[in-house]
Amino acid sequence: MAYLDKHIETMSREDLEKTQYRLLKTQVTRLYSSSPFYRARMREANISPEDIRCIQDITKLPFIHKQDLRDNYPEGMLSVPRRDLVRFHASSGTTGKPTIVCYTKNDIDTWTTSLARGLISAGLGPDDVIQVSNTYGLFSGGLGFHYAGERIGAAVVPASTGNTERQIELIQDLEVTAMAATPSYMLHLGEVAEKMGVSIKNDTKLKIGLLGGEPWSVKMRDRICEWLGVKGINCYGSSEMYGPMFTECSEQDGIHIWGDIAYAEILDQKTGEQVAPGERGELVLTMLQKEALPMIRYRVGDITEMDTEPCACGRTHPRLKRIFGRVDDMLIVRGINVFPSQVEHTLMSIPEVGDHFEIIVDRKGALDTMLIRVELKKEAFTDNIVQLMELREKIAYRLRGALNIGAAVELVEPDTLQRFEGKARRVIDRRDI
Amino acid sequence: MYEKYKIKQLSIFSENRPGRLAAMARAMMDEGINIYAFTIAEGAGYGVIRALVDQPERAFQKLSSMGVTVRYTDVLAVEMKDHPGGLYDAVSALAEEGINIEYSYAYSGKRCAVLFMRVEDSDVAAEKLLAKDVKLLELSQFT
Numbered sequence: 001m002a003y004l005d006k007h008i009e010t011m012s013r014e015d016l017e018k019t020q021y022r023l024l025k026t027q028v029t030r031l032y033s034s035s036p037f038y039r040a041r042m043r044e045a046n047i048s049p050e051d052i053r054c055i056q057d058i059t060k061l062p063f064i065h066k067q068d069l070r071d072n073y074p075e076g077m078l079s080v081p082r083r084d085l086v087r088f089h090a091s092s093g094t095t096g097k098p099t100i101v102c103y104t105k106n107d108i109d110t111w112t113t114s115l116a117r118g119l120i121s122a123g124l125g126p127d128d129v130i131q132v133s134n135t136y137g138l139f140s141g142g143l144g145f146h147y148a149g150e151r152i153g154a155a156v157v158p159a160s161t162g163n164t165e166r167q168i169e170l171i172q173d174l175e176v177t178a179m180a181a182t183p184s185y186m187l188h189l190g191e192v193a194e195k196m197g198v199s200i201k202n203d204t205k206l207k208i209g210l211l212g213g214e215p216w217s218v219k220m221r222d223r224i225c226e227w228l229g230v231k232g233i234n235c236y237g238s239s240e241m242y243g244p245m246f247t248e249c250s251e252q253d254g255i256h257i258w259g260d261i262a263y264a265e266i267l268d269q270k271t272g273e274q275v276a277p278g279e280r281g282e283l284v285l286t287m288l289q290k291e292a293l294p295m296i297r298y299r300v301g302d303i304t305e306m307d308t309e310p311c312a313c314g315r316t317h318p319r320l321k322r323i324f325g326r327v328d329d330m331l332i333v334r335g336i337n338v339f340p341s342q343v344e345h346t347l348m349s350i351p352e353v354g355d356h357f358e359i360i361v362d363r364k365g366a367l368d369t370m371l372i373r374v375e376l377k378k379e380a381f382t383d384n385i386v387q388l389m390e391l392r393e394k395i396a397y398r399l400r401g402a403l404n405i406g407a408a409v410e411l412v413e414p415d416t417l418q419r420f421e422g423k424a425r426r427v428i429d430r431r432d433i
Numbered sequence: 434m435y436e437k438y439k440i441k442q443l444s445i446f447s448e449n450r451p452g453r454l455a456a457m458a459r460a461m462m463d464e465g466i467n468i469y470a471f472t473i474a475e476g477a478g479y480g481v482i483r484a485l486v487d488q489p490e491r492a493f494q495k496l497s498s499m500g501v502t503v504r505y506t507d508v509l510a511v512e513m514k515d516h517p518g519g520l521y522d523a524v525s526a527l528a529e530e531g532i533n534i535e536y537s538y539a540y541s542g543k544r545c546a547v548l549f550m551r552v553e554d555s556d557v558a559a560e561k562l563l564a565k566d567v568k569l570l571e572l573s574q575f576t
Contacts, residue, residue: 376446376502383444383506383551384535385474385481392477410478412448415500 001314002125004117004152008260009315013308016259016316021055023260023288028052028061031294035079037072038296058263058286059274064298066099069240074100080292090138091239091337101140101239104291108147111242114261115148118247121256121313122208122233126153129174129205133167133181133189134213134335136160139404140243141213141335145180154178161185164192171204178208180244182335183216183224183232187366190228201229210235212244213335215323217433236320240295241285246320251312254319262287264318265297266306269327280305282327283320301327331427333361333368336405340426343372346402352380352391356417359407362430370407372399375414435559438569439507440549441489445482446502449475454482460499466492470540470549483538485549508549509558512568513539515546523548526565532558544574 003009011019029049031038042048045062052060069077078085086105090098103111124130130149136142142160149156157174159167167189170176179186186209193200200206209224212235221232236255237245241262246255257264265274266281275281283302287295305321331338340359347353354375362369374395382388388411396409447453454473461468470485486492489505496503513519520539527534527550537550547570552558559569 378502381444381446381502381504383442383481383483383504385476388476388479388481411476412479413446413500413502416448 002120004113004120009117009121009256009258009317011316013316017055019260020263020288021052024055024058024263024286025049025052027288027290027294027296031079031296035077035294037068037077038079038294055263058265058297061286061297063284064296066240066299066301069099069101070097073097075102077293078102079294080104085292088138089140089143089239089243091140098138099239101242102292103242106289107242107291107293110261110289111144111245112147112151114242114245114258115144115237115247116151117258118235118245118249118256119148119152119154119210121249121315122210122247123250124149124152124154124178124208128152128154128177128208129157130154130210131157131159131167131171131174131176131179133159133161133179133185134244139336140237140239141180144237144243144245145210149180164189165196168193168196168198171200171206172198175205177205178210179206179230180210180235182213183209183211183220184214184334184363184366184368186211186224186228186230186232187220190224191366201227206230208233210247212236212247214332215325215433218322220433234322236323238300240293240298240300241287242290249311249313249315253311254307254321256311256315256317256319257285257306259317261289264306264320266304269303277308278305280324299327301330303327329427331359331361331429333370333405336403338370338403338405342402343399343426346398347374347395350395350398352377353395353411354414356419358417358426358428360428360430363432368431370405371410372407373410373412373417375417376411378414435556435563435569437571438509438559439555440485440510440572442506442508442549442551443482443484443486443489443492443496444504444506445484445496447480447482449478449480456499457482457496457501460495461486461492464488464491464495466495469542470538470547472538474536483536506551507555508551509555509562510570510572510574511548511550511562512570513546513548515541519546520548523567526562526567527552527558530558530561530565532561 032049041062047060084104085102087103089101132145134141146156190200209230209232211232224230224232233248235244235247263286265284268275269282283300283304285298303324307319310316329340356375358373360371392409399407467487472483474481511523513523535551539548
């Protein structure tokens with residue numbers, strides 16, 4: 001079994017907790033003295049770094065929510081001098097503005113280390129050719145896998161998204177052995193390959209799929225394995241954490257959360273208390289080494305279970321079982337996070353439409369589709385069908401800008417979409433994942 | 434001065450779903466409103482129904498009370514000879530005057546054939562058509 005950092009990856013639970021305590025204490029002390037944001041938060045909670053005396057004391061610290069990132073847009077939570085930054089990424093925010101994340105040189109290194117450990121644990125190494133079919137750009141997915149692939153000595157094909165025929169040619173011509181993508185894109189690629197007369201299973205060297213960014217089931221994994229001959233390695237992360245960070249190992253028995261990089265808690269959604277080991281709850285992560293944009297007790301919003309027993313691969317760090325859902329109404333469409341509030345916010349800026357809407361998500365073949373139905377205001381109705389078409393295009397264009405993903409738009413009659421007295425259920429998800 | 438030639442057409446926004454048109458037709462029947470001419474223009478997922486009726490105000494009230502999105506649109510009614518060349522005579526005048534038709538539909542009525550047309554400026558179009566001896570009809574003339 002190959003490791004990137006064998007000593008760390010296989011350390012005893014006791015040693016891991018000591019390391020975690022040391023890192024947390026250092027982080028909290030630093031933030032208390034140098035981050036106005038965190039100092040204010042800790043003072044509000046009546047906590048100072050002296051109150052952290054063991055890793056379990058982490059529960060005394062206040063939570064961070066996605067809303068905090070939004071309220072402090074763009075750089076209010078920055079915790080290092082600006083000149084120390086080496087990169088920005090952005091993720092979709094819950095309303096109009098995106099969430100900005102930033103990195104120091106050490107942050108890029110920690111991120112890369114985390115994912116590189118995962119790639120090695122999944123069986124990859126210098127003999128591999130990894131095609132990265134995640135988006136390169138503001139989205140952290142592409143560059144995250146790129147750096148980690150290079151770190152382990154593999155050759156990286158920075159294919160990014162789109163042009164699936166070309167991607168298939170590259171997989172054949174460059175003898176690609178692993179591919180990073182969303183699981184639904186992996187299936188889509190299989191379908192396109194079949195149309196081209198290429199069998200991914202028999203005509204390529206592709207053996208491992210580094211798949212994540214959206215929920216997927218065991219059923220989908222089995223299909224990818226049987227049909228494409230590709231072992232689907234579940235990958236996990238988000239821009240707020242750094243980017244794609246953690247993966248399963250070749251045992252495929254849960255996602256290894258490197259305890260020296262992140263401290264994971266699973267909390268009861270209602271009480272906020274830690275659940276019993278193995279029970280389902282809301283994931284809260286603390287990034288122990290993050291410099292530019294630290295995340296202390298960040299409520300990721302995913303529902304999961306944690307296994308703290310050592311893995312059959314020999315690694316001792318806790319593992320996340322599958323992600324079972326979300327605590328909020330966040331949707332993941334083609335690997336992109338979509339919040340209904342973003343749609344609402346965008347529609348509110350368009351005077352011709354009302355504020356009632358409906359999002360219908362479906363899967364055609366392997367790819368997600370999103371349809372947004374919106375009520376045309378009575379006053380905005382015109383007999384001119386061209387103007388109505390233009391309005392529809394304008395709405396689609398604005399939504400695309402806000403969501404970073406294309407959506408079909410349908411204009412419907414006023415007062416015809418369902419009204420809700422309590423919490424609006426605006427999303428109809430027809431996908432069978 | 435051309436007000437009398439402006440025919441009040443009902444324009445109705447309607448989603449493409451079964452029963453929508455039937456509900457409106459039923460309401461017209463219940464109110465004793467006669468529909469002379471009728472067309473549906475198809476958008477993406479919705480349609481614009483255009484109708485000429487004998488009692489536009491009453492139809493408007495009824496449809497509005499049903500929650501239907503309806504508005505008036507002025508159209509011109511051009512008399513056509515109901516024989517070969519009838520349409521050409523009517524539209525060639527428009528072409529000569531450089532008037533663009535947004536949309537149009539025809540009906541072959543009891544007394545004559547009529548071409549209904551929506552133009553950007555009904556007054557300008559009416560003036561030019563009348564100057565070319567094209568016959569414009571008032572609502573009462575083609576019933």
